[in-house]
Amino acid sequence: MKRVADILKQKHSFLIVSHKNPDGDAVGSSLALYSMLKELNKEVYVENPTKPAYIYEFLDDYDAIEYPVSNAKDVEVVITVDSAELSRCGIDKDYVKDKIFINIDHHKTNPAFGDINIIEPKAAAVGCIIWDIFNLAGFEISKKTATYLYLSILTDTGSFRYSSTTPKTFYIASKLLETGIDAWWVASNVYESQRFEALKLLGEVLKTLQLHYGGKLAIEYVTQEMFKNTNTTADDTEGFVNFARSIKGVEVGVLLREDEPEKFKISIRSKGNVDVSNVAEAFGGGGHKNAAGGNIDLPLNKAIERIIEAFAFLTKDER
Numbered sequence: 602m603k604r605v606a607d608i609l610k611q612k613h614s615f616l617i618v619s620h621k622n623p624d625g626d627a628v629g630s631s632l633a634l635y636s637m638l639k640e641l642n643k644e645v646y647v648e649n650p651t652k653p654a655y656i657y658e659f660l661d662d663y664d665a666i667e668y669p670v671s672n673a674k675d676v677e678v679v680i681t682v683d684s685a686e687l688s689r690c691g692i693d694k695d696y697v698k699d700k701i702f703i704n705i706d707h708h709k710t711n712p713a714f715g716d717i718n719i720i721e722p723k724a725a726a727v728g729c730i731i732w733d734i735f736n737l738a739g740f741e742i743s744k745k746t747a748t749y750l751y752l753s754i755l756t757d758t759g760s761f762r763y764s765s766t767t768p769k770t771f772y773i774a775s776k777l778l779e780t781g782i783d784a785w786w787v788a789s790n791v792y793e794s795q796r797f798e799a800l801k802l803l804g805e806v807l808k809t810l811q812l813h814y815g816g817k818l819a820i821e822y823v824t825q826e827m828f829k830n831t832n833t834t835a836d837d838t839e840g841f842v843n844f845a846r847s848i849k850g851v852e853v854g855v856l857l858r859e860d861e862p863e864k865f866k867i868s869i870r871s872k873g874n875v876d877v878s879n880v881a882e883a884f885g886g887g888g889h890k891n892a893a894g895g896n897i898d899l900p901l902n903k904a905i906e907r908i909i910e911a912f913a914f915l916t917k918d919e920r
């Protein structure tokens with residue numbers, strides 16, 4: 602962390618990249634670095650493989666995020682944030698060869714693909730790690746930068762509900778609030794600015810809910826046809842998987858999302874001690890103990906069968 606703090610101080614040009622379909626942590630931690638480095642009068646760019654979802658449009662620097670990743674910016678330092686896999690952030694190995702390549706993440710499945718790797722699975726959000734680095738560097742955090750860090754922490758802790766939330770998480774949040782940021786403004790933009798069509802889609806998705814293993818596994822899905830009928834896209838499914846997990850007695854909730862015909866992105870959420878990161882890895886993905894994801898390229902019914910099989914361990918009561 603000290604090395605990274607020194608690099609932020611000493612180097613002059615930076616590129617920040619995070620994973621495709623960036624969530625609040627990816628967007629927030631990218632823009633926090635961007636905004637801090639701008640304030641330090643550095644040359645800095647932010648890139649992402651895909652356009653960030655419209656719910657982040659309220660952020661001052663939303664338009665600074667360029668996409669896709671060009672692998673062409675002439676910079677001294679490249680930093681990936683919240684990216685468990687190099688392939689998910691669109692960075693070319695050849696491109697970073699002659700650069701300082703820093704990987705800042707909190708996914709325990711991260712293979713440490715950078716020259717310098719800060720991987721802290723205990724950090725509630727990458728925003729917390731970045732706050733630590735700024736603090737160590739002695740940087741003053743502006744209201745704007747604090748807003749980005751707060752977004753990162755708010756979203757990755759499920760509004761301070763998940764077990765990753767610690768006294769330190771609240772400490773950092775309180776320090777961010779002391780800069781004068783508007784917590785309600787951030788929360789209302791993220792959680793209470795939904796498109797009408799997205800809620801119509803949610804209605805369709807909830808109709809597909811099914812339970813397995815005596816109510817421990819809940820599965821729901823969204824198909825291309827449902828997107829078409831409700832005039833929605835994958836962006837509109839943010840948070841849908843949480844409804845599957847929210848059912849009493851459910852230990853694992855799964856959302857299958859048909860991004861292309863018979864190609865499903867699967868999102869997995871669990872409660873308590875059930876670790877779903879290994880299952881996600883088996884589906885070519887990864888993530889955290891309680892939140893992970895992967896892919897299945899099969900027709901819907903077959904894909905659901907595969908998911909049910911993968912969670913057969915739920916029949917064993919481990920407590």
Ligand SMILES: [Mn+2]
Nearest residue numbers: 626683727757
């Ligand atoms: Mn994260």
